Every structure is written in structure tokens, then in C-alpha cells.
Amino acid sequence: xxxxxxxxxxxxxxxxxxxxxxxxxxxxxxxxxxxxxxxxxxxxxxxxxxxxxxxxxxxxxxxxxxxxxxxxxxxxxxxxxxxxxxxxxxxxxxxxxxxxxxxxxxxxxxxxxxxxxxxxxxxxxxxxxxxxxxxxxxxxxxxxxxxxxxxxxxxxxxxxxxxxxxxxxxxxxxxxxxxxxxxxxxxxxxxxxxxxxxxxxxxxxxxxxxxxxxxxxxxxxxxxxxxxxxxxxxxxxxxxxxxxxxxxxxxxxxxxxxxxxxxxxxxxxxxxxxxxxxxxxxxxxxxxxxxxxxxxxxxxxxxxxxxxxxxxxxxxxxxxxxxxxxxxxxxxxxxxxxxxxxxxxxxxx
Amino acid sequence: xxxxxxxxxxxxxxxxxxxxxxxxxxxxxxxxxxxxxxxxxxxxxxxxxxxxxxxxxxxxxxxxxxxxxxxxxxxxxxxxxxxxxxxxxxxxxxxxxxxxxxxxxxxxxxxxxxxxxxxxxxxxxxxxxxxxxxxxxxxxxxxxxxxxxxxxxxxxxxxxxxxxxxxxxxxxxxxxxxxxxxxxxxxxxxxxxxxxxxxxxxxxxxxxxxxxxxxxxxxxxxxxxxxxxxxxxxxxxxxxxxxxxxxxxxxxxxxxxxxxxxxxxxxxxxxxxxxxxxxxxxxxxxxx
Numbered sequence: 001x002x003x004x005x006x007x008x009x010x011x012x013x014x015x016x017x018x019x020x021x022x023x024x025x026x027x028x029x030x031x032x033x034x035x036x037x038x039x040x041x042x043x044x045x046x047x048x049x050x051x052x053x054x055x056x057x058x059x060x061x062x063x064x065x066x067x068x069x070x071x072x073x074x075x076x077x078x079x080x081x082x083x084x085x086x087x088x089x090x091x092x093x094x095x096x097x098x099x100x101x102x103x104x105x106x107x108x109x110x111x112x113x114x115x116x117x118x119x120x121x122x123x124x125x126x127x128x129x130x131x132x133x134x135x136x137x138x139x140x141x142x143x144x145x146x147x148x149x150x151x152x153x154x155x156x157x158x159x160x161x162x163x164x165x166x167x168x169x170x171x172x173x174x175x176x177x178x179x180x181x182x183x184x185x186x187x188x189x190x191x192x193x194x195x196x197x198x199x200x201x202x203x204x205x206x207x208x209x210x211x212x213x214x215x216x217x218x219x220x221x222x223x224x225x226x227x228x229x230x231x232x233x234x235x236x237x238x239x240x241x242x243x244x245x246x247x248x249x250x251x252x253x254x255x256x257x258x259x260x261x262x263x264x265x266x267x268x269x270x271x272x273x274x275x276x277x278x279x280x281x282x283x284x285x286x287x288x289x290x291x292x293x294x295x296x297x298x299x300x301x302x303x304x305x306x307x308x309x310x311x312x313x314x315x316x317x318x319x320x321x322x323x324x325x326x327x328x329x330x331x332x333x334x335x336x337x338x339x340x341x342x343x344x345x346x347x348x349x
Numbered sequence: 350x351x352x353x354x355x356x357x358x359x360x361x362x363x364x365x366x367x368x369x370x371x372x373x374x375x376x377x378x379x380x381x382x383x384x385x386x387x388x389x390x391x392x393x394x395x396x397x398x399x400x401x402x403x404x405x406x407x408x409x410x411x412x413x414x415x416x417x418x419x420x421x422x423x424x425x426x427x428x429x430x431x432x433x434x435x436x437x438x439x440x441x442x443x444x445x446x447x448x449x450x451x452x453x454x455x456x457x458x459x460x461x462x463x464x465x466x467x468x469x470x471x472x473x474x475x476x477x478x479x480x481x482x483x484x485x486x487x488x489x490x491x492x493x494x495x496x497x498x499x500x501x502x503x504x505x506x507x508x509x510x511x512x513x514x515x516x517x518x519x520x521x522x523x524x525x526x527x528x529x530x531x532x533x534x535x536x537x538x539x540x541x542x543x544x545x546x547x548x549x550x551x552x553x554x555x556x557x558x559x560x561x562x563x564x565x566x567x568x569x570x571x572x573x574x575x576x577x578x579x580x581x582x583x584x585x586x587x588x589x590x591x592x593x594x595x596x597x598x599x600x601x602x603x604x605x606x607x608x609x610x611x612x613x614x615x616x617x618x619x620x621x622x623x624x625x626x627x628x629x630x631x632x633x634x635x636x637x
Contacts, residue, residue, distance in 0.1 A: 070366055073412045073455075080412075080453055084364045115603050118364040226630075255607030258366075258600045260413050267412040274606070281608060284598050285417075285439025288571070290611075304610065312613040 006169045006180060006187040007194055013167065017045035017094070019183040024090035024128070027062055029055055039096075048095060050162075054138055056324060058251040059093055059100040063107060063124045064273075066248075070119050070258075071269040085268075088122040092179065093129045095160075098149035099141065099322035101131045103251025105155035109314060110254060128175045130158040135205050140323030142214040142336055144206055148320040151202040161198050168198050214335065216306065216317050219342040224307040228342050230295070235347040236338055237295040239331030244275030246325040246334065252305070252318045255281075276301055302338055365603045368410040368455030369395055371431070375450055379434055381513045383481065384446065385422065388431040388456060400428050402463030403488035404594060404622045408602045409433065410455030414444035418599040418617070420485035421459060426495060431456065434484035434516065460602045462622045464489050465592060469564040472590075473501040475556070477577045479549050479569025480509050483516045485594050485621070486568055494527040504556050508534040508549035512542045532556070550576035553584065560585040566622075568594035575632075578625055589626035596621070 008016065020026050025041050028048040032038040037055045039062070042048060074081040093104075108124045111117040134141075134150035143149030152159055157176030161168040168190055171177050180187055222228055247253040257274040260267050274281060277298070282291045291297045305318035325334040332348070341347045375387040390396040401407075403425050410416040417439070423432025437446045448454065466489065474493070478486050486505075493500055505524070509515045512535050521531050532552045534545040545552075549569065563586055567577045574593050581591050597609035597616040609616035612631035614623070625632065 070364070071368065073368075080370055082368055082370065082455070084367050111605065113604070115365045117366075117603075117605050119366070120605075254605070256600065257606070257608075258416060260415060262413060269412075271600075271606075274600075274608070276607065276610075282598050284596060285442060286596075288596070290571075290597070300610070303612075308613040 004171045004177070005190040005195055006171065007163070007166050007190045008169055008187050009166045012186040014045040016183045016186050017042075017048065020092050020094070020179065021045075023182065024092045026092045026094055027059075028094040029096075039093075042094075050095070050132075052095075054097050054099070054141075054322065054324075056249060056327060058103055058249060058322065058324065059096050060103055060107060060251050060254075062091060062093060063104055063127060064120060064254055064256075066273050067270050068119065068256075068272075069268050069270040073267040073269065075265055084119070086119065086122050088126045091127045093127060095132045096129060097134060097138075097322070098131055098152045098156075098159075099143050099320040100251055101129055101152060101156050101159075102143075102146075102148035102320045103322070104129060106252045106316065106318070106320065107254055128157045128179050129155075130160065130176075130179065131156045133159060133161045133202070133205075135162055135201055137205060137209050138323065140326045141321055142209070142323060143321035144209050145214040145216060146317050146319050146321040150205040151198075161201060163194060163197055163201075166194075168194055214319075214321065214339050215343055216319075216339060219339040220306055220310060220317075222342050222345075223303060224311060228299075229345070232341060232345065232347060233295040233299045236333055236341060237293075237298045239347075240277065240294055240298055240333045241330050242277055242279070242294060242297075243330060244277045245328040245330070246301075247275035247277060248273055249324045249328050251320050251322060251324075276304075298333065298338075302342070305335070306339065306342075366457070366601060366605075368408070368416075368457050370453055371456045373448055373450050373452045373454060374430065376448070380509075380516050380518075382446075383434060383436045383514075383516065386433045386435055386445070386448075386454075387423070388433065388454060389429065390456070391453070396429055399431075399459075401425055401431075401459035403466060403492055404464040404485055405459035405461050406485070406602075406621065407431065407433065407456050407458030408460070408599075409435075409441075409445060410457070411441060411444050411448070412455070415441040416455075416600070417441040417445070418460075418602055420594075420621075422484040422487045424491040424495075425488050426492065432487075434481065434487070436481050458602070460617055461620055464566055464594075464622050465564070466492055469590075470499050471501065471562075473559060473563040474503045475506065475553075475558065475563060475565045475581070476504065477506045477549060477552075477565060477567040477569070477573075478508075479573040480514060481516065482567075482569035482573075482594070483507055486566065487517065489566060490524060490529060493529065494524065497528045501562065502530070502559075503528065504530040504532065506532050506534075506549055506552035506556070508536065508547075508552070510536045512539060512544075530556070548576070549573055550580045553577075553580040558584050558586070560587075564590040564592065566592045566594075571596075578632075587626075588629060589624055591625035592622055593625060593632075594621045595623060 030047045037052045069085045072083045111120040157173045159170040256271040283289045309318035370391040371388040377385045406420045419433045422434040538546045565581045600606040602617045604618040
């Protein structure tokens with residue numbers, strides 16, 4: 001749809017949030033127990049942070065929770081009853097950064113592929129995403145390289161931009177329109193000057209990224225044509241500690257395992273995040289493991305994200321440039337480092 | 350928020366990960382540690398609507414133990430009864446192995462691609478199986494027996510570790526009478542064994558193949574399939590007429606969970622039956 005652009009004065013944001021809180025659970029970046037920033041449900045608008053470091057855990061946890069019950073098996077005497085578990089309560093994700101918006105859009109696109117994942121989609125379709133653009137890039141982000149920031153042209157429901165004393169609110173979907181019409185008296189249509197100011201801010205933000213960020217194109221070509229030496233993968237894998245952190249905090253990683261949990265004589269079948277970096281991820285009951293070596297698993301991860309996702313699936317890179325893997329990796333086997341190594345044909349040492 | 354919040358919810362997707370209950374009708378020991386389980390859906394409507402093709406698999410679920418991908422090994426012409434040949438290998442199959450007739454089990458499926466029985470109509474077939482790899486190929490044999498004249502020469506090359514590991518030995522005579530050349534070998538014979546000893550790919554030396562109109566269907570350990578492909582290519586069988594059935598750890602069987610990714614394909618969606626020409630760049634490489 002053609003984006004409709006409004007503005008809202010900064011003091012009115014609290015009133016809007018109160019209206020949103022009446023109808024849905026609002027999740028926003030808040031200060032955690034030890035001062036770190038986390039995404040959490042809020043009870044009052046004052047909790048919301050406006051100038052914050054992007055939380056370490058991406059917002060994917062609200063569409064694909066770490067443990068996600070999918071089926072309940074109830075025992076009724078001799079009979080078994082199988083019931084699906086759905087979560088379609090209304091949620092508003094407030095003040096998320098562009099990279100997380102793109103991450104959720106990516107996951108939804110993947111889960112919509114046939115056969116569609118009903119459990120995921122119910123949650124995603126009930127979620128309104130209100131994002132906040134980044135006037136200043138975060139120190140580790142490289143979203144300009146993955147077309148996922150610092151400002152977006154789509155995939156959000158509402159995109160807020162800080163214009164000084166007010167916020168520009170670009171509405172990108174019917175869900176966004178609904179969230180605005182909920183408090184229509186607080187918004188007014190934006191002037192042309194305000195829209196052009198947003199464009200100037202976007203250009204300025206793009207220019208603030210450093211020279212060396214993450215050049216995917218040549219790495220994609222090399223990895224797809226098998227021009228990456230095995231020795232290089234081995235070198236990269238020497239720096240991996242198999243912690244799986246990169247998958248758990250990646251906004252585009254969605255691999256999971258399915259487990260059972262007994263509760264009151266019934267069974268809850270739930271899925272739980274898994275990582276392709278764990279040895280047992282591909283272990284078969286026979287003992288055969290096609291990805292026994294660490295270098296195979298590293299290769300698999302980057303082959304999927306940098307090559308297969310682009311060429312075989314939807315023409316995007318499986319990365320939103322949030323820079324979380326740089327923060328979490330205890331070695332240095334993060335996305336920009338590996339892409340640079342593939343591009344240059346040698347590991348940084 | 351008065352306007353429709355869930356605007357896209359019109360496309361209500363049904364959940365593909367929901368198991369359906371089935372009753373175990375019969376358990377028949379087939380080899381050491383391997384039994385054939387015959388399942389019947391509890392819901393009569395489901396029983397009537399269920400169809401599968403040779404080579405596809407179901408996800409069998411036992412509450413508390415977990416879920417496991419098992420090939421259908423019964424005749425696709427009789428889809429009311431689902432046959433699964435299960436070996437005690439891991440925690441789930443061991444728990445399933447303890448079940449008896451009358452017990453309830455969760456089933457969802459069928460999933461995956463099928464053996465190209467229509468595409469290979471009229472040509473000669475070399476069916477190669479190693480160990481429990483015969484289970485997903487049994488529906489092929491049973492389908493061929495029903496319409497034997499539609500195919501040319503049909504050979505089954507089958508091997509297992511020891512004579513006690515051979516599957517469906519009581520059916521071999523019936524298959525031979527139906528016009529299928531059954532060649533059997535074991536890796537390790539024993540005193541009473543009067544048959545061949547050796548690995549499966551060597552059985553290729555016992556048959557004559559017209560490479561212009563022969564297709565190969567193979568299922569077994571990956572190392573066996575590698576050498577089967579080698580022998581087939583050495584006999585000038587074209588790459589796109591070699592089909593293999595692959596095995597990977599699976600959790601969801603519908604392409605969500607990522608476990609069975611094989612190069613750019615998912616074994617649960619594009620596989621398990623894959624054309625060798627399509628996967629040649631990845632097959633046999635450690636990394637994929």
C-alpha cells in the first residue's frame with residue numbers, strides 16, 4: 001500500500017502507548033535488571049527506552065519463542081486426544097530497530113512457504129511492528145550491506161523517525177493503520193518539509209557507516225562456485241567454540257528441535273531453538289553424522305546464509321546486518337569476518 | 350482497535366505438525382531387531398482418504414519418546430494399512446519396538462518425494478538395497494509385481510551384514526515367481542549360509558544391463574550408494590536415470606526445522622528420493 005505519513009508530537013507518544021496498552025500487550029526495549037537493554041512487556045509508557053543499544057536478544061522471540069508449545073496430547077482413560085496449541089494474542093512490538101523488523105519479515109516469508117507453519121503465522125499475523133529508525137548507526141551494525149536499515153521502505157507496520165520535537169510515523173500496513181486510528185486525534189498528516197527532512201536524515205545516517213562493513217556480493221560468488229578452499233574453512237572453524245550463540249541470537253535463524261514434556265499425565269509437544277553448530281544437530285540414530293566435523297558445520301551455516309538463501313530461495317541474504325554475532329561470538333567466526341575471509345581468500349590472523 | 354487486526358488471518362493455515370492417532374494392528378518380526386508394524390488410522394475418514402506413493406515416509410510419534418521419520422514399506426495399492434519396517438536404532442525406535450498390537454501411535458504424513466515408477470515405465474530397473482534400505486524399496490517391488498508387464502527386466506540387488514539381517518526373506522520366492530531377479534549377498538556369512546558373500550555393489554558384476562534403457566533405484570548406507578553410483582556410471586547408465594533415497598536426521602518433515610538440509614535442498618521436501626544428476630555437486634561431500 002502507498003505509505004501514509006503522519007507526525008506525532010513527542011509528549012503525545014505516552015498517550016498513544018496507553019491506548020495501545022488497553023488493547024494489546026506492548027513489548028518494548030526496557031532497562032533490564034542489571035542495566036542491559038532487553039525486550040519486555042511494559043505496563044507503563046515511561047518504561048520505554050528511546051535512546052538505547054540494540055538488545056542482545058533479537059525480537060524474534062515474540063514470533064518464534066525459544067520454547068514454543070505446539071501440540072497437547074491428553075490422556076482420557078484409554079483414549080488419547082491430540083489438540084493443537086495456538087497463541088494468537090495481540091501484541092505490539094514497539095521501538096524495534098530496522099534490522100529486527102527485517103528479521104521478522106524474513107522469518108514470516110520462510111514460514112509462509114508451502115506448507116505454511118500455522119503455529120508461527122498465527123503469532124506473526126497478530127503482531128503489530130512499530131519500528132524506530134536509526135539516525136546514528138550502531139557501532140557493530142552493517143545493515144546497509146543487507147538492505148535492512150538504517151531506514152526501511154517496507155515490512156514495518158509503522159516506522160517512527162525522530163525529527164527533533166516530534167516523530168514521523170510512516171504507516172506501512174493495515175495493522176499499522178489500525179494502531180494509528182486507535183488514537184487518531186494525536187496524529188496529523190505530515191508536511192512535505194517533514195518528509196524531506198526524513199530523507200535527509202536517512203542519507204546522513206547511511207553516510208555515517210564506515211568504509212569497511214560487509215561486502216556480500218563477491219563472497220556470494222566465491223562460495224556458490226565452490227572457490228573457497230577447504231583449508232580456509234578449517235581455519236575459520238578453529239575459531240569456533242561450538243557454543244551455538246550465533247544461531248540463538250541471529251534474527252534470521254529459525255532451526256528448531258521438537259521435544260516432549262510430561263505435565264499432569266499429559267504430554268506437551270514443544271519446539272525449542274536448535275543450532276546447526278552443535279555436533280548432534282545432524283546425528284542419526286544409526287550413528288552416521290554427515291556434519292561431524294566443525295568445519296562442515298561452519299561451511300553449512302555460511303553456505304545457507306550467504307549462498308543458498310539467495311540463489312535457491314528468495315533472493316535475499318540470510319543476514320540483516322544487526323551485528324549481534326560479532327558481539328556474541330567468543331571466537332571471531334562472525335558474519336562480517338567470515339565474509340571478509342571468503343572474499344579475500346584468507347583468514348585474518 | 351476496531352478494524353480487523355488480523356487482516357491476513359483469512360488464510361488460516363492448518364497445522365502440519367499435528368500427529369494423527371493410529372492403532373497398531375500387527376507386529377511382525379522381520380529380522381534381528383527389526384519388525385514390521387502395520388498401522389491403521391483410528392479415524393475412519395482419515396483411513397479412507399490416506400494415499401501414499403512408493404518411497405514416501407511418515408513421522409511416527411510416541412508421546413514422551415519423540416518422533417521419527419520412517420519409510421512406508423507396504424503396498425501403495427492398499428493404503429488403508431500402513432506398513433513400517435522399524436529397526437531398534439535410537440531412543441524413539443527402541444520405545445516403538447516395545448509396543449504391541451492394539452497400542453496407539455501418532456502418525457503424520459506422507460512426506461517427501463517418491464520413486465519414479467511412472468517415469469521409468471517400460472524401462473529395465475535395477476533396484477539396489479543395503480540392509481534396511483530395502484524397506485522403502487519394498488513398495489516399488491510390490492507395485493511392479495501388480496503390473497509386471499509394464500516394465501522390462503527387473504533386478505533386485507540386495508545385501509546385508511549377516512544372513513540374520515536380511516529383510517523379507519520369506520517373500521523372495523514370491524518376488525522371483527513374479528518375474529523379479531533377486532540377487533542376495535551378505536558381508537559376513539555363517540556356516541549355514543550357502544549364498545554369496547561380498548558387498549552390494551559387486552552384485553553389478555552378476556547382471557547384464559542394457560544401459561540405453563535402464564534406471565537404477567538405490568537405498569542404503571551413503572557409502573554403499575556412492576559405490577552403486579560408481580558401478581552404474583561405469584556401465585554408462587545416464588546420471589539422470591539414477592535415483593537414490595537419502596537419510597538425514599529430521600524433526601519436522603515439512604521443511605521448517607532445518608535439520609535435514611542437504612546442500613540447497615531439504616531431504617524431507619525435495620527428497621528423500623533424489624535424482625543423482627540434481628545432487629551430484631553435493632553428494633558424497635563431507636560438508637553437505
